[in-house]
Amino acid sequence: MIAGVCQSICCLSFIGSGRGYKPLVIETKAIYEQFNFGERSPIAIRRFADFMLSGGTDKYLFLLGRGISFPDVLKKSEADDLVPTFGYPGSDALLTMGLAGYPEFVQALPTGRINVTTNQQALTYLSKVKEFEQAAPDEWQKRMLHLNGGHDKAEILYLKSLMGQLRPVAENQYMGRKSKHSRKKRLTRLRLLIFLKK
Numbered sequence: 001m002i003a004g005v006c007q008s009i010c011c012l013s014f015i016g017s018g019r020g021y022k023p024l025v026i027e028t029k030a031i032y033e034q035f036n037f038g039e040r041s042p043i044a045i046r047r048f049a050d051f052m053l054s055g056g057t058d059k060y061l062f063l064l065g066r067g068i069s070f071p072d073v074l075k076k077s078e079a080d081d082l083v084p085t086f087g088y089p090g091s092d093a094l095l096t097m098g099l100a101g102y103p104e105f106v107q108a109l110p111t112g113r114i115n116v117t118t119n120q121q122a123l124t125y126l127s128k129v130k131e132f133e134q135a136a137p138d139e140w141q142k143r144m145l146h147l148n149g150g151h152d153k154a155e156i157l158y159l160k161s162l163m164g165q166l167r168p169v170a171e172n173q174y175m176g177r178k179s180k181h182s183r184k185k186r187l188t189r190l191r192l193l194i195f196l197k198k
Contacts, residue, residue: 096111
């Protein structure tokens with residue numbers, strides 16, 4: 001947990017409570033104490049999530065703070081790993097996969113993270129959320145970019161066909177998105193740079 005971040009967490013919680021959610025704000029240190037004998041580990045977060053799911057699955061998990069994958073955490077300061085992620089490479093979805101009777105590779109809680117290290121970063125994010133929610137819908141919000149890659153030609157073509165099946169869903173009457181599809185055309189590794197024009 002970021003020192004002094006309670007102000008921004010309370011503000012985010014207030015936004016959630018205004019939509020009918022009942023936020024529970026808890027620091028990772030308390031989770032370590034309660035669910036992992038005080039030891040810092042993503043296992044504690046997983047056990048906490050399992051405990052919360054015992055009261056029903058109508059919940060969400062929102063993580064505020066940077067998480068570093070193991071074993072990268074061994075090379076960096078413990079202070080940089082504010083809310084640990086699970087596995088290597090790290091995945092927050094793994095924190096709840098297979099819990100509460102869900103299949104092994106299905107997360108039991110929709111999970112999100114704001115990867116911040118300071119209170120100011122969290123407050124900046126909060127101000128952007130407020131600005132976004134108060135603004136009228138704009139045309140740029142109806143644009144979607146489908147990108148796919150692959151290790152070999154067969155996988156590239158397979159993923160392209162999956163994206164082709166998703167295009168009508170994105171452009172249907174409910175979403176009404178304008179979608180553009182781009183696929184990898186070479187088998188070499190690519191570095192993708194995207195420049196957005198406002």
